[in-house]
Amino acid sequence: SAVISQKPSRDICQRGTSLTIQCQVDSQVTMMFWYRQQPGQSLTLIATANQGSEATYESGFVIDKFPISRPNLTFSTLTVSNMSPEDSSIYLCSVGTGLTTEAFFGQGTRLTVV
Amino acid sequence: ILNVEQSPQSLHVQEGDSTNFTCSFPSSNFYALHWYRWETAKSPEALFVMTLNGDEKKKGRISATLNTKEGYSYLYIKGSQPEDSATYLCAFKGVDSNYQLIWGAGTKLIIKP
Numbered sequence: 001s002a003v004i005s006q007k008p009s010r011d012i013c014q015r016g017t018s019l020t021i022q023c024q025v026d027s028q029v030t031m032m033f034w035y036r037q038q039p040g041q042s043l044t045l046i047a048t049a050n051q052g053s054e055a056t057y058e059s060g061f062v063i064d065k066f067p068i069s070r071p072n073l074t075f076s077t078l079t080v081s082n083m084s085p086e087d088s089s090i091y092l093c094s095v096g097t098g099l100t101t102e103a104f105f106g107q108g109t110r111l112t113v114v
Numbered sequence: 115i116l117n118v119e120q121s122p123q124s125l126h127v128q129e130g131d132s133t134n135f136t137c138s139f140p141s142s143n144f145y146a147l148h149w150y151r152w153e154t155a156k157s158p159e160a161l162f163v164m165t166l167n168g169d170e171k172k173k174g175r176i177s178a179t180l181n182t183k184e185g186y187s188y189l190y191i192k193g194s195q196p197e198d199s200a201t202y203l204c205a206f207k208g209v210d211s212n213y214q215l216i217w218g219a220g221t222k223l224i225i226k227p
Contacts, residue, residue, distance in 0.1 A: 004157070042118070043203070043217035092158070096215070100146050102160030103205075103215065 002027055002095050006106025013083055013113050020079045021109045023093035028073035033094040033103075034066070043092065049076045083113045116140050118206045120218035127194045128226050134190040135221040137204030141185030146207040148215065149178055149189055153200040161189075161202075191223070199225045 003026040013019050023032065034046040046066055047055040055068040069077045080087050090110050096103040119138045127133045139147060146165045152158040162171040167182040175192045191198055201222045205215040 009155070040219065042219045043205075043215075045214060100163060100165055102148065102163050103150075103158075104160075105157040107155070107157050 002029065002104040004093060004095065004104055004106040006093055006109060008109055009107055010110040011112070013111065015084050015113055017083055018079055018081045019083065019111060020077050021091055021093070022077050023075070023106050025074045025095055029095045030073070031096070032070065032076045033096065034068065034076075034078045035092040035094060037090045037092070039089075046078070046091075080111065083111075085113045087111065088113045116206070116208070116211050116216050118204060118216050118218040120202075120204055120221050122221060123219065124222040124224070126224045126226055127191075129194055129196060131194055132190065132192045133194055133223070134188050135202065135223075137187045137189070137218055139185050139187070139204070139206035139216075140208060140210065141183060143209035144182045144185075144206075145209060145213060147180055147182075147187050148205040148207070149187070150203045150205070151200045152203055152220070158203060189221075194223075194225045196225050196227055199223060 005024045007022055032049045035043045036046055037043045045058050046061045047057045049055045049068045049070040051070045051073050065081055067079045090108045092108045093106045094103050121136050148163050149161040150158040151161055162178045164180040169180045171178050177190045180187045201220040203220045205217045207215055
């Protein structure tokens with residue numbers, strides 16, 4: 001199992017600004033995943049963060065908008081840059097332990113952009 | 115495009131009643147089906163990871179069934195309690211998704227005392 005501490009838990013931000021979300025895992029993991037859930041929508045994978053290499057972004061997400069850092073095997077950050085109201089979502093970090101085992105999540109960051 | 119659909123979107127259930135809801139997923143190249151419970155201000159928490167057609171899993175008052183040939187899974191809650199109020203998410207993992215989890219939008223369950 002894994003315990004993930006994610007912060008901030010919520011924030012209200014002005015459009016045009018940036019917010020960095022942090023996730024700390026209590027064990028070393030190879031891959032960390034960043035998700036977004038817009039209101040009424042499914043969890044959508046933004047990117048996969050591997051330690052020591054650039055993050056892999058899913059279609060529709062770009063590094064300039066969502067830069068990710070992964071300085072070591074227990075920590076990652078996601079920045080939401082130049083925010084607009086459309087970025088208002090819940091952002092979640094996650095680690096998965098294998099093909100047939102469960103995923104573990106941080107508590108989520110509820111972001112409102114005004 | 116791989117779609118995972120959950121129904122209903124939301125559900126109000128009287129305390130003590132039993133309920134169930136559905137997750138539909140691609141029926142080809144199946145690998146695993148996950149169920150999670152997501153309570154407000156908490157992390158999503160895994161309920162079940164199911165891999166075999168016909169599988170049935172149970173955790174307390176909650177159980178799930180899996181039909182990979184027709185691409186659906188049911189989640190059942192027996193004797194609903196207020197603490198069951200949460201959003202229930204399912205996620206599909208398959209060869210065509212490159213083994214990434216593809217999520218449904220969730221069923222929001224509200225238990226009325």
